[in-house]
Amino acid sequence: MSVKLQMKRERVKPMIRLIIPFIIFLSFSQPLFANRLLIPMDEKQSNHLKSYGIAYWILKDYGVEIDWLLNYRGGSFMVPFQQAFAREMTVRGVSFEVISEADAAGILGEVTAPDVNMDAVKLQKPPRIAVYTPKTKQPWDDAVTLVMTYAEIPYDKIFDDEVLEDKLPEYDWLHLHHEDFTGQFGKFIHFKDFPWYREQKRVAEEIAAKHGFSKVSQLKLAVVKKIAEFVSGGGYMFAMCNATDTFDVSLAAEGLDIVESVYDGDPADQSANQKLNYKSTLAFTDFQVVIPAYEIEFSNIDNQPEERGLHENNDFFTLFQFSAKWDPIPTMLTQNHTTLIKGFLGQTTAFKSRYIKPEVVILAENKAVSEARYIHSTFGRGFFTFYGGHDPEDYQHKVGEEPTDLNLHPNSAGYRLILNNILFPAAKKKKLKT
Template sequence: MPLTPVRWTGSARGPRPRSLPWRVWLGGLLLLAAPPDVAGQLLVPMDREQENHLKAYGYAFGILSEGQSAEWLLNYRAGSFLVSDIPDNRRKAALMGVTVETLGGADVARIRREIETRNMETVPLEKAPLIAVYTPPNSSPWDDAVTMALEYAEIPYEQIWDREVLSEELENYDWLHLHHEDFTGQYSKFYLMYASSAWLQEEVTRNETIARELGFPNVPALKKAVAARLREYVEGGGFLFAMCTATETLELALAAAGTDIAASFADGSPPDAAASDKLRWDGALAFRDAVLVTDPTLSAFSDIDGHQVNTPWRVDLGSFSLFEFSAKFDPVPAMLTQNHRRVLPDFYGLTTTFREERLQPGVTVLAEEEARGRVKYLHGNLGEGTFTYLGGHDPEDPRHLIGDAPTDLDLHRHSAGYRLILNNVLFPAAKKKKLIT
């Protein structure tokens, strides 16, 4: 005997459903578990119609945190989101200053037809990832662009540091950002200019204390162990995002595993001229065959960085371009490059860009400098996880100096550079399936 159909709540112009065999009926119920087009939905536009691009990510993240699902419409109006049209979602958008557009069933169907026939794709977003930021205790949010983005977008996160990384606590997080840490243990060579500064002395004391407490002979040895643990985190399925110094120095620490190079860092001195030949790049994530900077008067690490900001041969800033990927065949890089601008102004960091010839095979270039050969943004896979590197310190403070006033993101709510950061935050929420990268 056929089941009695539930009350039809669709469009008046649509046919009422007939009684169906149970297998077909069950399939219909499963379809209804997805956001029903006929009920209408809210579009969160991410093109220039959006009032606050950065808050829009937090809005989508918050909806996922409440147990709702959402959809990321890759390449549709600069990477818009589709969410359920319910009163709470409307109120939340109004409170956050996020632009939403009400869609009826016919509107949603039209959008889906357009996505099917063009270089676009729909990616379901299922669950808000648990976020951690690797940063020293007592650090200020404005010390780090990612932390500022999370704070402004109202995305919750937790701070962790060396003790948590080396314990089992790291497994509690889906996504991890690395603060602008020097994983070689040389304190970003700030001692060249700031040796007498209280903040640097405090940083040295804090690192030396934690190294002793965790049983390491010195800070470089501690940081090498932390780097190795971060690699394991990625290999086991973690999503790693790093900027500025953390990108280059993490790789150098990984390449120094099993060597005595770290010993030369212990007293704050640079490696000797022969150290580059000792590096073992099979353990690195993104780079290979780098040459270490051995001049003790230069606060640069290696020739990975294409701008060498603190050297006499510093390269001037220009712009960089995001590559356009097939949303259907390359959804991962497409997610990471969703933006309303394709050409962005560059910004300095201790590591600003990455020399293309230093990339490992298989690394995906997401954005490149106008002068070819300098990569700004890259992505790669290791085991079950991924890593993404973005060069530079602060997308809206191109020549950031120590002591500069913090960036007010409310003045940069349409920042294309900060959108790259927040693409990465939302990326782990995508429904896991076999993706081509």
């Protein structure tokens, strides 16, 4: 080997010693200097609905705590950087930003500053979710199961048997949707010749008989009381459509017959409205039940279309703005990228404000027609939330229509309110101050 070549090699060795560590440094630089993943929930988010599913998946499969940044960019989420998280967000089409630890600390400092209406809560443990739904196929969809399936959030289906056999304590969060708890089969007597109606009635009567009840209304009252017991004991209950008002109607009418003979074989007590007991109800008071069999309303709680005077083009409701630091629970439940939500109908669409108990928090309303669309309160040691309407992306969903395709609505503000409720039980609670 020549002396010149040997000298060149000697000069290269120190350079190699410098380059190799630099290459290693670069290969690790992203996790070293980008230690957090921010999931924005403002208009920059490409799929708001699946973002909630990502949060649930991180909690369930990895046990990693999540910062829910209330009122920061639409209620964004922040998690520690992991390649698996970034990869899964990419697969599910969820937008995210890789930020440094210093940036994360800056965000946390910003949201926790005393002079801003923002805060951070820790999501710690995924709730065990049950959906109260009949085993037989129904001729309508269920917005909550649709969005949980789309967001890839797992849940179990339960019905009257499981409730009466005390299975509810196995769960943290219970959903009720489009269920008539008065035992009148949705007051769909005009569908009495349809196979689905006959099957629904047959199954309900069989379950009632199995548990020793002579009427379906008695069965449903027993179910409602079990669910109320679950909530009072510390559970979370979320209801939509006519599962909201029929729940309280059933409780208020305990011991009374408000069901006409076309549904249960004997006449209703026409003086039942003078005997209602509102002490045991969750959300509503001073209402009257609708007894006539062919009127497709259960009570005067619901603000009916002819009373509202609204149509699809001008039907909107507004979310209240709460103090993130003083009222964290209602703040969590109203996180969104807009405060104006387009309305949608249901068998129970909205709640007349004058029938809502004073302790119940109104989360969203349409003041022009004196109605609340979204309400929440404590009950015993637990919580319940009622959301009027049937499907946030189908203004007037009709019996037998195809389910909503949420691939067409990944940024639905109306569906986000449902998902807020699903993550709410995962939060480390701060005491409600107002």
